Amino acid sequence: MPHVVTDNCTACRYTECVALCPVDCFHAADDRLYIDPDACIDCAACVPVCPVKAIVDAFDLDGGADELITLNRERSRELPVIEEKTAPLPTAEARRQALNL
Amino acid sequence: MSTTLAADATVLGACPHDCPDTCSMLVKVVQGKVTGVQGNPTHPFTQGRLCAKTSHYQERVYHPERLLYPMRRTGPKGSGEFERISWDEALTTIGEKWRAIIKTDGPTAILPYSYLGTQGIVNGLTVGDPFFNKLGATISERTFCDSGASTAYVMTVGPTPGMDPESLAHSRFIILWACNLLSTNAHLWPFIDQARKQGAKLVVIDPVKTGTTAMADLHLRPRPGTDGALALAMIHVIIGEGLVDRDYVDRHSIGFDELSAHVAPYTPAFAAAETGIDAEIIRTLARDYASAQPSAIRIGVAIERSAGGGQLVRAIACLPALVGAWRKPGGGLLQLPLWAFPARWDHLHRADLATPGTRVINQWKLGAALTGSLPLDPPIRALFVYNSNPLVVAPDQLRLQQGLAREDLFTVVSEQFMTDTARYADLLLPATTQVEQDDLMFSWGHLYLTLNRQAVAPQGEAVSNAELFRRLATVMGFDDPFFQRSDEQILRESMDWDAPSMQGISMELLETQGYARLNLPAADIFAPHADGGFPTPSGKVEMKASMAAGGNFVLPTFRQGCSDHQDGSPVPALPTYTPPRESGIRVAAPGARYPLAMMSPKSHSFLNSSYANHRRQLARESEQRLFINPADASSRGIRSDDLVRVKNDRGAFVAVAKVGDEAMPGVVVAPMGYWIASSRAQATPAALNPTVLGDLGGAPTFSDNAVEVELA
Numbered sequence: 001m002p003h004v005v006t007d008n009c010t011a012c013r014y015t016e017c018v019a020l021c022p023v024d025c026f027h028a029a030d031d032r033l034y035i036d037p038d039a040c041i042d043c044a045a046c047v048p049v050c051p052v053k054a055i056v057d058a059f060d061l062d063g064g065a066d067e068l069i070t071l072n073r074e075r076s077r078e079l080p081v082i083e084e085k086t087a088p089l090p091t092a093e094a095r096r097q098a099l100n101l
Numbered sequence: 102m103s104t105t106l107a108a109d110a111t112v113l114g115a116c117p118h119d120c121p122d123t124c125s126m127l128v129k130v131v132q133g134k135v136t137g138v139q140g141n142p143t144h145p146f147t148q149g150r151l152c153a154k155t156s157h158y159q160e161r162v163y164h165p166e167r168l169l170y171p172m173r174r175t176g177p178k179g180s181g182e183f184e185r186i187s188w189d190e191a192l193t194t195i196g197e198k199w200r201a202i203i204k205t206d207g208p209t210a211i212l213p214y215s216y217l218g219t220q221g222i223v224n225g226l227t228v229g230d231p232f233f234n235k236l237g238a239t240i241s242e243r244t245f246c247d248s249g250a251s252t253a254y255v256m257t258v259g260p261t262p263g264m265d266p267e268s269l270a271h272s273r274f275i276i277l278w279a280c281n282l283l284s285t286n287a288h289l290w291p292f293i294d295q296a297r298k299q300g301a302k303l304v305v306i307d308p309v310k311t312g313t314t315a316m317a318d319l320h321l322r323p324r325p326g327t328d329g330a331l332a333l334a335m336i337h338v339i340i341g342e343g344l345v346d347r348d349y350v351d352r353h354s355i356g357f358d359e360l361s362a363h364v365a366p367y368t369p370a371f372a373a374a375e376t377g378i379d380a381e382i383i384r385t386l387a388r389d390y391a392s393a394q395p396s397a398i399r400i401g402v403a404i405e406r407s408a409g410g411g412q413l414v415r416a417i418a419c420l421p422a423l424v425g426a427w428r429k430p431g432g433g434l435l436q437l438p439l440w441a442f443p444a445r446w447d448h449l450h451r452a453d454l455a456t457p458g459t460r461v462i463n464q465w466k467l468g469a470a471l472t473g474s475l476p477l478d479p480p481i482r483a484l485f486v487y488n489s490n491p492l493v494v495a496p497d498q499l500r501l502q503q504g505l506a507r508e509d510l511f512t513v514v515s516e517q518f519m520t521d522t523a524r525y526a527d528l529l530l531p532a533t534t535q536v537e538q539d540d541l542m543f544s545w546g547h548l549y550l551t552l553n554r555q556a557v558a559p560q561g562e563a564v565s566n567a568e569l570f571r572r573l574a575t576v577m578g579f580d581d582p583f584f585q586r587s588d589e590q591i592l593r594e595s596m597d598w599d600a601p602s603m604q605g606i607s608m609e610l611l612e613t614q615g616y617a618r619l620n621l622p623a624a625d626i627f628a629p630h631a632d633g634g635f636p637t638p639s640g641k642v643e644m645k646a647s648m649a650a651g652g653n654f655v656l657p658t659f660r661q662g663c664s665d666h667q668d669g670s671p672v673p674a675l676p677t678y679t680p681p682r683e684s685g686i687r688v689a690a691p692g693a694r695y696p697l698a699m700m701s702p703k704s705h706s707f708l709n710s711s712y713a714n715h716r717r718q719l720a721r722e723s724e725q726r727l728f729i730n731p732a733d734a735s736s737r738g739i740r741s742d743d744l745v746r747v748k749n750d751r752g753a754f755v756a757v758a759k760v761g762d763e764a765m766p767g768v769v770v771a772p773m774g775y776w777i778a779s780s781r782a783q784a785t786p787a788a789l790n791p792t793v794l795g796d797l798g799g800a801p802t803f804s805d806n807a808v809e810v811e812l813a
Contacts, residue, residue, distance in 0.1 A: 001720045020149055022291050023283065023316075041283050041312065042153035042706070042721070048139055049149075057157075059717045 001058035002037035008054035017046035027079035036076035113615035115553035117535040119217035121546020122288040169561025181524040196576040206479035208237035218488035221540030224566040231451035249405035249800025253414035259636030262441035264433035267624035271431030274393035280401025323376035326407030326681030332416035334372030338387035346425025353633035356645025395432025407805035409679030411797020416676035422642040427630035442543035443600035450662025468497035471504025487515040493710035496790035531563040538565040552611040649674040683807035695807035701786035707774030727756035728763040728770040744813040752788030
């Protein structure tokens with residue numbers, strides 16, 4: 001199963017991940033990122049660099065994997081690719097603390 | 102200095118798998134257990150990335166089905182019923198059986214079978230060669246992968262590393278030929294991506310629609326096995342339209358005039374009829390390839406897998422010289438940069454220990470060799486399998502099963518898992534995974550040496566391949582200290598540290614950094630053949646190959662260092678098109694029993710059959726699928742998710758149909774790697790694969806395979 005971005009990204013959008021992605025499969029919304037699951041090659045390079053552990057192999061989710069893959073796929077189709085790191089959202093630090101990460 | 106295992110550490114490792122990327126891995130150890138792995142962010146080729154196979158390598162190490170102890174068969178062959186025994190008992194049994202066989206039939210009745218299940222210098226391709234050469238066993242000709250392409254390449258440009266993979270970032274025009282790069286060579290992608298972002302055009306030539314072809318500016322889909330016509334038509338156009346770099350050709354090649362005359366019949370119209378690709382597209386491809394300099398061609402392992410695959414590579418290897426692509430960084434041909442590494446092959450194989458004249462058996466013929474179909478005197482009485490799972494990777498699956506089931510065959514398998522092949526063993530020996538052993542890796546996809554340090558103690562009683570052969574040497578009474586060298590000695594003695602390309606590289610550097618780039622110019626300025634200097638007999642690109650006079654051969658690298666009993670059959674000195682035997686334009690002739698061409702490419706998440714027993718990778722790949730074009734599906738009443746039987750005279754397997762344009766009309770695609778034991782009809786695509794070898798270097802012809810498909 002592909003890697004997906006979870007809700008942990010919401011209000012953070014750190015974007016450490018995008019510079020590492022070899023296939024430019026991240027897409028940016030105003031509040032968070034999504035992975036195009038059809039473009040992701042599962043290299044997993046993005047996983048350890050996310051400050052809020054928002055990227056997971058869908059295989060590791062306890063439930064809701066299919067829904068999350070579908071969400072990532074559909075949102076990726078509507079949103080532009082993000083290739084370069086940008087500043088985190090102003091709410092990122094507060095969100096990270098709220099997640100205890 | 103051997104590794105001292107720390108309870109908590111991040112250890113520098115290296116991926117062991119048979120892949121060009123050979124990644125540097127950071128192995129995280131907590132309380133003596135591997136908790137995760139990560140691509141080394143500082144390695145210029147790994148760049149922090151792993152892949153769908155290895156990103157959770159710890160799941161392989163601690164897989165509940167790991168083989169942890171030596172075992173003896175208790176049920177019928179193939180049943181997978183075993184009981185634990187001690188290493189002493191296993192080794193004593195092997196010694197007794199082998200000595201008895203040697204006494205009655207001689208040592209050639211013993212056949213080793215191996216390849217690159219682990220590909221390090223210590224535990225990989227050559228780990229058993231000194232032992233089996235000394236034993237006098239039948240020599241294994243291991244033409245699994247790129248041997249045919251290598252023969253063709255060496256005949257044309259010599260054993261040169263070719264272009265630096267990283268220099269692809271500077272290419273203006275890139276052809277990926279028979280290479281699903283994002284699944285099988287993904288760490289090369291960032292360099293191609295960089296070139297594309299600077300305006301380079303990417304052409305992918307592959308009958309199959311893949312994630313890689315989705316990235317291409319142009320995806321060309323030749324009928325399987327007809328690429329030779331395409332390559333020769335490119336030469337025809339380049340010469341005919343005056344697109345040749347005459348200065349480069351005059352100074353750095355031989356045979357141009359003969360080649361010019363020879364390619365006259367290989368017109369774009371001829372190639373169009375063979376390949377199904379429009380003649381005008383072929384002309385444009387040739388013009389663009391010639392004019393957009395530097396241009397690069399990356400050929401994948403699959404390129405050799407049809408009747409004329411060798412001469413196809415000969416034709417492709419002429420192209421960069423014809424257009425002067427070698428002049429600049431980012432131009433040329435990328436096949437196997439393995440040739441850059443100054444390994445001490447004589448030391449690794451120890452062919453000097455072999456008995457001159459010892460017979461050689463090509464490993465694609467294992468089924469025939471075990472069943473009497475290949476006349477052998479003496480017959481094979483003992484088989485020793487390590488680093489390989491022939492029942493899934495070799496052709497002729499049904500016959501191979503019959504051979505392995507022979508009660509009079511003594512089979513020993515060293516493995517990490519109970520593979521389909523292991524189920525047929527009389528004795529099973531447990532093998533370590535990469536985090537349980539030391540190794541030093543060269544690469545056939547980049548120019549870095551990468552060190553793998555042991556991170557944790559072996560699981561159960563598993564041993565490294567190097568330790569396995571130390572034990573076997575003791576059992577067989579080999580008293581030469583060479584056979585008792587430690588892993589560390591093997592590691593240090595296997596490279597020529599005095600070679601110019603090793604200057605500045607030390608064990609200390611490797612221990613600190615985990616890797617070291619060979620002492621070659623930086624990729625940005627490295628154009629190895631800007632001024633010729635090809636390692637061929639003439640020192641030039643041999644469009645007309647002088648080595649053809651010696652007939653067909655396999656490089657000694659792929660046959661335990663042995664040069665005896667080469668095939669020697671005649672080889673055309675000029676690149677010549679051989680149509681596919683089974684697939685191609687004739688496959689769908691009226692009344693054909695098997696009107697579809699089948700390809701069985703590598704699965705994205707498996708490495709051949711490795712990882713096809715892992716839940717994570719299976720979740721991504723799902724069960725065995727057969728991709729079929731809507732035109733071929735509808736005429737057979739097949740819809741997506743139907744179960745279908747794929748068959749020819751060699752065998753049959755059952756798959757879930759996926760109807761779509763992943764497969765072109767007339768072609769079906771069955772990703773390989775799935776295990777027989779978990780298949781629906783006790784067979785996998787290898788059951789249909791032909792045993793016939795290609796035109797050069799013992800290459801398989803798995804993409805030259807005619808089948809029929811029906812609802813199961």
